[in-house]
Amino acid sequence: MISFSNLLKKTLAAYFANFKAIMPLLAVFVIWQxxxxxxSADIKTAISILPYVAAFSLIVAAFTQLLLCQTFGDIFNGKTxxxxxxxxxxxxxxxxxxxxxxxxxxxxxxxxxxxLVxxxxxxxxxxxxxxxxxxxxxxxxxxxxxxxxxVSGNFFQVLWQTALVSVLIIFIVNMATQGLAAVAKLITPGVALPYVLTLSNIVGAFLGAFTSPIMVGFLVALYFELRKLKKEI
Incomplete structure (x- = not known):
């Protein structure tokens, strides 16, 4: 089975080579974020709408996942x-x-x-x-x-590889967002701080959106790799 590093390289290469084509697929996700x-402050205080916000967030995330799966599937199949x-x-x-x-x-x-198991x-x-x-x-x-x-026959490889790429992406996004927030607190006057923190959160949302194709692309690349192991392609 292909190594984690090579699978990640393959995913990143496909992503960056088709960056312009992938970006329009993230529009709804980015706007919603x-x-x-x-x-966020109003949403948190309006408890009555929280379930609707959460539900719509799940819908947007699920639909975006389908868009990216279709696109990465076409990329790895050599389609336009x-x-x-x-x-x-x-x-x-x-x-x-x-x-x-x-x-x-x-x-x-x-x-x-x-x-748990x-x-x-x-x-x-x-x-x-x-x-x-x-x-x-x-x-x-x-x-x-x-x-x-x-997945059969490769359960643990699938488990640790998908878990690792998820952890890496979450770690990078969180570190970047928290770093921006920390810098904002140090250099921004108190009155303007809430606005700057909101801006840093928006930047974090963009980072989350731009890194989400990596996870989906990795999953699709792994899907094709498993099909190769099953001698289907």
Whole structure:
């Protein structure tokens, strides 16, 4: 199986080579993140709307994941990239993806509630739901079966590699955001500080948006690598 470093290099190379084509796919995600950061104080105090904000955030994140899976799938398959096609295909499969995510959440949360290990197992088995759905156009049961099949025989490699890339991305974004906030507190007068901190949070949102394709791209690259190991391609 390809090493973590080579898989990450492959993902980054694909991302940066197609940066301009990928950016339009992040528009909704970025705009929503900016709105949340601009009105974060109001949102936190308005408890009644918090569930709606959280729900819409999940919807935006899920839809963006489909867009990126479609795009990275096309990249690794050597196809011509098209934002309109990515949006069209993602919209078509989004209702099914929502059902898949709900079923997965029930399994993972149930597994974590009963014991930690089953939840981790379910999360790892079904980590390729989005790539399988977008690239293979499967139904609900087939998507779950395909993801589990691809992971079989490589469970721990999939677990630690996806966990590591997630931790690295979260660490980088958090360090950058906290660093900006710390600098802002040191050099900004008290009156202007809230505005500067809001600006640093928006910058953090941009960083989060621009690094999110790395995680999805890594997942799609790993998906294709597992298919190679299964001698499917």
């Amino acid at each position: 900016i709105i949340i950061n601009l009105f 990239l098209s934002a309109s096609t990515a949006y069209k295909e993602s919209l078509k499969r989004f209702p099914l993806f929502v059902i898949l995510l709900i079923l997965l959440a029930v399994m993972v949360i149930g597994g974590l509630f009963l014991a 089953p939840g981790i197992i379910f999360a790892t088995w079904f980590i390729f739901l989005a790539p399988v759905l977008m690239i293979e156009n499967t139904n609900i049961s087939s998507t779950f079966k395909r993801s589990k099949y691809l």
